[in-house]
Amino acid sequence: MRFLLSRFSTIGLLLGVLFLAASLTPSLIPRDPVLQGILGGVVLALGHLVGRIIEALWRLADMPVLRGRLWRVVRGVLWATVLGTLGLALRYSHVWQNDLRLRMGIEPATGAHFLQVLFLAGAVFAVLFAAGQIVAAFARLVRSRLYRVMPRRRADVLGFLLVGIALFILTRDGLLDTTIRAMDSSFEAAQNLFDTAPPPPTEARIPGSPASVIDWEAMGEPGRDFVTSGPDAAVISAFTGRPALDPIRVYVGRANAQTPQARADLALAELQRLGAFDRRILVVTSPTGTGWMDPGSHDPLEYMHGGDIATVAVQYSYLQSPYALLFETSTGLDQATATVSTIHDYWRRLPEETRPRLYIHGLSLGAWSSMYATTLFHLVNDPIAGAFWAGPPFPSDFWNRVQRARTEGSPWVLPRIGDGSLIRYAARGEGGDAGTADWGAMRIMFLQYPSDPIVFFDPFSTFRPPVWMGEPPGDGVSPHLRFMPIVTQLQLGLDMALSTTAPAGYGHSYHAQDYIEPWVQVTAPEGWTDADTERLKAHCDNGFQVGCSNR
Known part of the structure; x- marks a missing residue:
């Protein structure tokens, strides 16, 4: 002893x-x-x-x-x-x-x-x-x-x-x-490939059907869930009171082809088969690490545009996002680059007056990879109509450059960028409409919660506080939070691992209601009103119904 x-x-x-x-x-x-x-x-x-x-x-x-x-x-x-x-x-x-629990609407511990x-x-x-x-x-x-x-x-x-x-x-x-x-x-657990896959769909409009160029069994469970869920024309029409189309959803699983470019080519071929380039809106989105697509983001957008929309995603990993971030970093970036470039190259050769408005989207690791893929060429030469990124991880280079360009005096967690004609931010209860000028030709939106450690972790905070700790606490952030060398870094590291355990609207759990107003700002649905926005929020708040469901 x-x-x-x-x-x-x-x-x-x-x-x-x-x-x-x-x-x-x-x-x-x-x-x-x-x-x-x-x-x-x-x-x-x-x-x-x-x-x-x-x-x-x-x-x-x-x-x-x-x-x-x-x-x-x-x-x-x-x-x-x-x-x-x-x-x-x-x-x-x-x-x-x-x-902290009460600020997030969680029952206090006894x-x-x-x-x-x-x-x-x-x-x-x-x-x-x-x-x-x-x-x-x-x-x-x-x-x-x-x-x-x-x-x-x-x-x-x-x-x-x-x-x-x-x-x-x-x-x-x-x-x-x-x-x-x-x-x-x-x-x-997450993919259920091949032998465990359910029977393929019979409708030709659904990827994985006998008419499709995408193999149903290799698509994986996240992709199959995405292409077979969401509101159809009848549900959308019942909500809007106007005729609607069946939205087009395309998903290519990692097992559908061997290389990022081959998977991107499959996605383009399926979009062409389904007539996606005849729709009003085309969204190229990047999924999370496992390939999951958040219905809370995609379902409301389809309501807004009466189903006259096509959405395409290509899987790059089978891992949870933290594992994919650490061990498959390049795979997500390579796949998003191949997907965005392939679809954009085809899209820009179409007649400008008839082609759809093209948007880029991603959540979490999907936001990082799709930001990386959205190069200067896509923003300047035949530019996209806009982009909407939710929960961008802290290493995202484009996000960091935008954050550092914030207007002096605006908070780090919800900054203002210039006059708001190009880039705006949204949060829980903040719809992204706080610009001093009207939107320009391109609209870029970030959705981030002040309590999201995936966004606001700072790898250099071992001996200095992150910028946001020197500002008044944001929504859902405790006023008792203080910086302490070394300890704060470990606390935030644990927070990242727990980030999706927070209730919807906090941490890294993004809520359907918080996607709606930013999507309205970015895509400007024709004839859409503030009353429509509130009705759609109420519709999505009714629970796990057809459309607007959450994780």
Whole structure:
């Protein structure tokens, strides 16, 4: 026991407990006691590690060290202060989390579960500390072997490098194994390819039918759901009171062809077969990582335009968006580029007076990939009519450039760009109509919630606060949120993993009602009124009916 205790650092434990107290403060997404305990254990271990590093650097610099009675007094004062801070954080953590829940319309938690949080934090810390001890023992073993054949300083440097390489290989292989298992699970659960596919449709107007160039079984479940769901002409006509068309929906699954270009060519061929270029509106959209298409976005748009619309999507991954973002980054970008370029190249050769108005759309990872694919050529040379991107991930280059061009004084979470004639922003309850000038020939819209960590995570926030933390809190964001070095970065990282668990209208859960006004602004439906917008919102708010359904 004495040997084990000698491995603890007093400064490290003090810093770790401070990190634990800081982790109890709110971030963007509510946390339950289990997740809070896990987060607390991680930051406790990280704080201990940082303390050990500070101690090592202090001694390496030969700085004075407190000893004896003075050190015992100082240590006692420090422990009393740190434990008092932890006690206050524990006391208020329940209040902070419930305040955040209430802001999102979630039922408040009935208990604080302090003991559960502390127990889990201690257990996670013990596991991580034991892992660190094993690594340290391995490093000592490597150095001791090297001491026999080379000078100590050289052995220390080489030993550090060898241990680092070994840890990298071990972590890499474990990470790849986890990723492969996640891929396999996602493939089986979300796609239902080939043998498990339901019978193909018989109507020629539906992709995957006998008349289609797209194989039904290879399309995958997200694609099959997309092309067979949504409002048809009868449902749209019943809502609008006017004659309507059956909307055209085209979806090409990843398994439908081997390369991004081959899949894009299939999508174009199916659009041609179905007469999509004779419609008033054509939307090229990029799905999320799994291939999912949000009906809350596409169904209302079909109501607005009386079904005189075609929508096309091509799948690029089977993985959940976070996995696809990390391990299949290029596949989404390559597929979106091939799809947008192929369709735009065909579209621009059509007579300008008869071709449909062309729009680009995407949600989450689909927003990132479709933004990447929408190059200057598509915006200037035979430009598209507009674009609508929801929940753009923080690495999106185009989004970042637009954000940095915001009008001085406008908030980072809902900025103003110039006079609003080209680019506008929408949020929950904000329809994107806040421009000081009328729309120009092209209309670009971003929909983002202030509480969405996928959008507002900042990879450089380890030691500096994100821009939005220096502004008044946005809708659904706790006023108690404060920046704390290192800890805030880990809180926001956990928030990203939990982002889709937030209720509709918060986090990364985008709501059908919040798509409607931005789509009206971007596509300007003929004869559409504010009263129509409110009726459609009410229609979509009735639940999981035909059209306007949510995730």
